[in-house]
Amino acid sequence: MRTTAGYFFMDKSKYNKPALSSDEIFNLIESKNIQIHDRSLATLYLKTVSYHRLSAYLDCLINNHNENSPPSFEDACQIYQFDRKLRLLINDALERIEIAFRTSLSDTMSCLHSPHWYLDASLFKNKEKHQFFITQVDAACRTSHEPQIKEYYKRYDEPPYPPSWLVFENLSFGVCINVFGNIKKLGEKKLICHLFQEHPTTMESWLSSLRYMRNLCAHHSRVWNRWFVICPALSFLFNKKFDKERTCYAQLIVLDRLLKIIAPENDWKSHLKKLMKSFKRLPYQEMGFSIDWESDTFWHK
Template sequence: MAKKKYTKPPLSFQDQITQLQGRNLTIANPAKATAYLQSISYYRLSAYFLLYQQVKDTFNAGTTFTQIVQTYMFDKELRLLVFDCIERLEIAIRTQFIYCMALHYNDAHWQDNQALFINPFYNRVGALVDPYNDLQGIISRAKTNRKPEVFIKHYIDNYNSPANPPSWMCLELLTMGELSHIYRGLRNNSDKKRIASFFDVHHTVFKSWLHTLTYVRNLCAHHSRLWNRDLAIEPDRLLKPVGNWVGSRYQNNKRMFYFLCVIKYMLNRANPTNTLTQKIDDLFKKYPTVPVQYLGIPSDGNGNLLNWKNEPLWQ
């Protein structure tokens, strides 16, 4: 398709209100709507317009500005809930990573053993993949930082050998993405299996889930939309669950609800008393006008959503 010149002009807040009204959106309180546009922006809200428009740039009859804002607020609260869950999982993953490697090799400084990591290679886009040296670089920068973490400073002030702090200090420096990268970079599948076994997941599935956790964590950190999103990095399907899981109709791993199932499955191992089912149910009830089916919750074929709470995983 031939490209064209972008010619849309900037609009004042009043012109934005006028445009929305001209597109059949009901705005009961224009002053309040203007305040929302001033703090959120028209463009950011527009991501929530599409499913309320069967015809492009024309809102379905009866659609209100309040309904759009409610959808936006629902997504915001979902994002905060997911972000909190990922934080809990990140800490548990880091703990198992450290524990399994240090205990198995009886070595507090296993992260400095290059033999435990894959050999460097260039990927399909020509970038060097070198997990061992990437990890060493993170540790080195932490040690030479003008204001190092307190635990790093304590080590370098009190010990001269080994050169690096123990693994339980070093891995605290890693982000979720860096944990995922270092996990993929372990040479031995047996090491990966030991770490993944805590979560009752095959190590290849666990590797995929770490990648998706990183991706969604970054979406949350940048305040990006979760509602009505196709996941660019899909979590592998869990084909051989240990314990409670969801039925075949819930296997759309391109959508957010499958990812919520992944979080729940992992939390059930890391925090068996978690209340994620209740929190999601409360969120859905708080915003009854938001079409939650666009998270990927399946229907019965007649337009009725299946009761996700009846699935063994969520009970």
């Protein structure tokens, strides 16, 4: 069907697919030439994880299986467990980076201006975005159960909101990133980024990709072989064109690079390598690594 705007859309129909029982799902899986060796384990996974969530891992097996070694449902469960543990490891890095960013943003601007710098619209490029941000601050403070914020309102009438270091602990990572992006003076943004030893333009790109990754992890979504729609700018780190920016590999490079700066003695990368070694049959090239992934330069930088 063609619309008046000239676009083509498929004719839609009513959704009428029924919900399937475990046995019906098993039949569906086996019709795709995927073996099920342990039905009790498979039943448990269907009840606690769901076929919908596992289907992405099953599809990976179908697309990458060796004819001499037919894929199994248990293989999909192994990939699921790897992805789950990878998300936990990524979250560990994200936590430290997010806290460091919040701290640098709040402390730098508070020392340059005042503890309530974020209320000053003249410090920001876009006044409408700043006004919307203030409504977010208001909502966060009104609904907060943090003792420090409650204590502020018991003791003070002005300013209407607590100092920066209290407020920014109660705002989402995404809101903090938006505030950083709206700061008017490049010099101030450079001071905030000095902790990470990166230019503000690079940090904005990286923070946006990490926010996306954080949301994926928070919703327990697949990350290991995802094609990321929001990706970090990394070409400047390589002598040749970098063509893996939309892979998990690119996200891991950013996490590792920032962690090395804010936590020099961290052993995060060694935990990542240990995790990958424990799942030897995974096609790690789908993450963006080379087939001989242990020789990748990622481990030696």
